[in-house]
Amino acid sequence: MPKGFTFNVFDVDRFATREMYGKVLAQIGQTNRDIVVLTADLMRSNKTGDFAKVCPERFFNFGIAEQNMMAAAAGLAVNGKLPYVSTYAAFASLRCAEQVRTDIAYPKLPVRIVSSHAGLSMGNGGTTHHATEDIAITRSMANMTVIVPADANECAKAVIESITYPGPIYMRLGRGAEPIVYKADYEFKIGKAVTVREGRDVTVIACGIAVMAAIKAARKLEAEGISVRIIDMHTIKPLDTEAILKAARETGAIITVEEHNIIGGLGGAVAETLADAGLGIRFLRLGIPDIYSTIGQPDDLYQRYGLDQDGVFRAIKSVLQKG
Amino acid sequence: MSEITPDVVQRLEDKAVDIRKKIIDLTVVAGGGHIGGALSMTDVVVALYYHVLRYDARNPRWPERDRFILSKGHGALCVCPVLADVGFYPEERMANFNGLDSPFGMHPDMNKIPGIEMSTGSLGHGLSIAVGAAIAGRLDQANWRVYCLLGDGELDEGMVWEAAMSAAHFKLGNLVAIVDRNGLSLDGPTEEIMGLEPLADKWRAFGWNVMEIDGHNMREIVEAFAALPPVTSPRPTCVIAKTVKGKGVSFMEGKAEWHYGGLDDERAAEVCAELERARPVRR
Numbered sequence: 196m197p198k199g200f201t202f203n204v205f206d207v208d209r210f211a212t213r214e215m216y217g218k219v220l221a222q223i224g225q226t227n228r229d230i231v232v233l234t235a236d237l238m239r240s241n242k243t244g245d246f247a248k249v250c251p252e253r254f255f256n257f258g259i260a261e262q263n264m265m266a267a268a269a270g271l272a273v274n275g276k277l278p279y280v281s282t283y284a285a286f287a288s289l290r291c292a293e294q295v296r297t298d299i300a301y302p303k304l305p306v307r308i309v310s311s312h313a314g315l316s317m318g319n320g321g322t323t324h325h326a327t328e329d330i331a332i333t334r335s336m337a338n339m340t341v342i343v344p345a346d347a348n349e350c351a352k353a354v355i356e357s358i359t360y361p362g363p364i365y366m367r368l369g370r371g372a373e374p375i376v377y378k379a380d381y382e383f384k385i386g387k388a389v390t391v392r393e394g395r396d397v398t399v400i401a402c403g404i405a406v407m408a409a410i411k412a413a414r415k416l417e418a419e420g421i422s423v424r425i426i427d428m429h430t431i432k433p434l435d436t437e438a439i440l441k442a443a444r445e446t447g448a449i450i451t452v453e454e455h456n457i458i459g460g461l462g463g464a465v466a467e468t469l470a471d472a473g474l475g476i477r478f479l480r481l482g483i484p485d486i487y488s489t490i491g492q493p494d495d496l497y498q499r500y501g502l503d504q505d506g507v508f509r510a511i512k513s514v515l516q517k518g
Numbered sequence: 519m520s521e522i523t524p525d526v527v528q529r530l531e532d533k534a535v536d537i538r539k540k541i542i543d544l545t546v547v548a549g550g551g552h553i554g555g556a557l558s559m560t561d562v563v564v565a566l567y568y569h570v571l572r573y574d575a576r577n578p579r580w581p582e583r584d585r586f587i588l589s590k591g592h593g594a595l596c597v598c599p600v601l602a603d604v605g606f607y608p609e610e611r612m613a614n615f616n617g618l619d620s621p622f623g624m625h626p627d628m629n630k631i632p633g634i635e636m637s638t639g640s641l642g643h644g645l646s647i648a649v650g651a652a653i654a655g656r657l658d659q660a661n662w663r664v665y666c667l668l669g670d671g672e673l674d675e676g677m678v679w680e681a682a683m684s685a686a687h688f689k690l691g692n693l694v695a696i697v698d699r700n701g702l703s704l705d706g707p708t709e710e711i712m713g714l715e716p717l718a719d720k721w722r723a724f725g726w727n728v729m730e731i732d733g734h735n736m737r738e739i740v741e742a743f744a745a746l747p748p749v750t751s752p753r754p755t756c757v758i759a760k761t762v763k764g765k766g767v768s769f770m771e772g773k774a775e776w777h778y779g780g781l782d783d784e785r786a787a788e789v790c791a792e793l794e795r796a797r798p799v800r801r
Contacts, residue, residue, distance in 0.1 A: 257680075
């Protein structure tokens with residue numbers, strides 16, 4: 196955490212990622228006068244309201260008009276401002292995909308799109324509000340950086356690094372109540388994966404809420420003498436291919452876990468990396484199996500699609516049986 | 519903006535002939551282009567770049583410049599020769615206009631063409647980008663304005679009206695939208711494809727100050743821009759410029775099929791001769 200930052204690793208235990216986002220924004224906004232925050236009638240939900248309280252003159256609520264908001268962010272960025280634009284992930288990636296691509300990614304403008312309620316975290320909000328395509332969409336846009344923080348602590352670090360990081364960024368956050376992965380301080384750098392746990396037999400590469408599920412599964416497997424490496428791939432693009440290839444060579448089996456369609460997201464990115472390198476190792480993608488996710492509470496949905504600790508546990512066992 | 523004397527008006531009219539001829543030349547170089555809309559917007563663009571806008575061609579990102587955003591990106595065929603003529607880059611740079619690796623596509627790229635404020639081409643985006651630029655101007659308490667030129671066909675896009683609503687909401691009196699109301703989109707008359715009228719009433723209802731002018735009457739054009747409310751005004755202004763698609767070329771005027779077209783050397787020479795005949799008498 197940079198000097199003067201007043202949220203410590205103890206505090207983050209109490210915050211969901213989007214709550215942390217609001218608090219960090221409110222703090223950095225007071226020292227960096229270029230920062231402007233835009234939202235589409237969701238300041239109470241995505242916590243950008245925290246920024247609005249302390250920097251009201253640089254906060255713009257665009258109403259329920261995401262396309263206009265996204266293009267206006269481009270207009271602000273091209274005139275020297277540093278926009279943080281927030282809405283639900285389903286809308287940020289789908290409703291205004293073309294504005295993101297044509298007005299932000301193509302001209303390479305430093306707009307930070309920080310979406311909330313990504314993946315299945317909208318739960319019984321229903322399938323319209325689930326975002327299981329956003330990584331695939333934003334990842335296929337040239338110039339774009341794509342970040343999926345594992346918890347509030349990582350969210351804070353990513354937002355702080357985003358102040359000076361070049362080019363456009365898409366960052367996806369969950370709804371709340373994400374378990375804390377990082378209780379102690381650690382080194383975070385956009386584009387550099389974090390090896391959360393060393394292991395020899397198999398590697399789980401996860402992002403977002405799935406990181407904690409993988410950790411819990413690994414602890415359980417440890418009792419059975421199975422050594423699981425866990426990589427928090429918080430940056431999907433640019434991808435830390437070195438960490439992937441090292442894991443492939445050293446553990447010989449990889450499982451990816453994400454709150455996203457198995458097509459095009461983290462799993463797709465890792466598969467591409469392995470195929471490009473000619474590494475035909477044991478491999479499994481956990482995610483939404485190319486269907487529209489059903490309605491239910493988030494935890495029930497994680498269980499349904501095998502994204503909780505039991506699902507990851509079973510996946511690891513099945514992959515190792517293939518060996 | 520200098521005083522609007524008869525000399526000033528005639529000089530601008532004269533320049534408009536030059537630019538229309540350059541549009542024809544570039545269409546030949548490119549093997550085709552959005553001629554109709556380029557010719558309809560020419561007088562407005564000439565008025566802006568040779569009389570209204572503040573800019574420094576040697577310092578394209580001069581912070582105090584007025585911002586011109588070409589929402590109808592296919593109008594690059596008109597704007598690019600103007601930018602060369604006023605000194606943003608040498609005309610020779612357009613030798614390979616629209617060709618492989620040329621900085622100049624049919625739609626302009628801000629990272630490849632000096633003086634282009636924003637990459638545009640996908641219709642409907644420009645006014646929203648202009649709203650963002652105008653907000654930036656407000657935050658910096660700047661006295662520059664944002665001018666955004668839209669085609670009338672692109673007003674079909676819902677996003678334009680989101681932008682219109684937000685410009686009034688954020689009190690962006692430093693924003694000027696100009697509609698090139700040539701009445702034709704690619705497939706035919708706008709009122710047949712997707713009716714826009716009563717257009718001025720729509721903008722007024724969205725909270726805008728509206729001016730309706732003849733977009734080919736140079737005096738009316740420059741007087742409209744001279745009559746803009748102060749930058750600090752809370753109301754954005756929409757100038758609806760009634761124009762003719764293909765203006766200046768008899769066989770193109772009012773013809774939707776000349777939205778895009780090509781000319782061989784011989785036809786281009788005839789067109790340029792016709793444009794030359796319309797040049798105001800020199801003193």
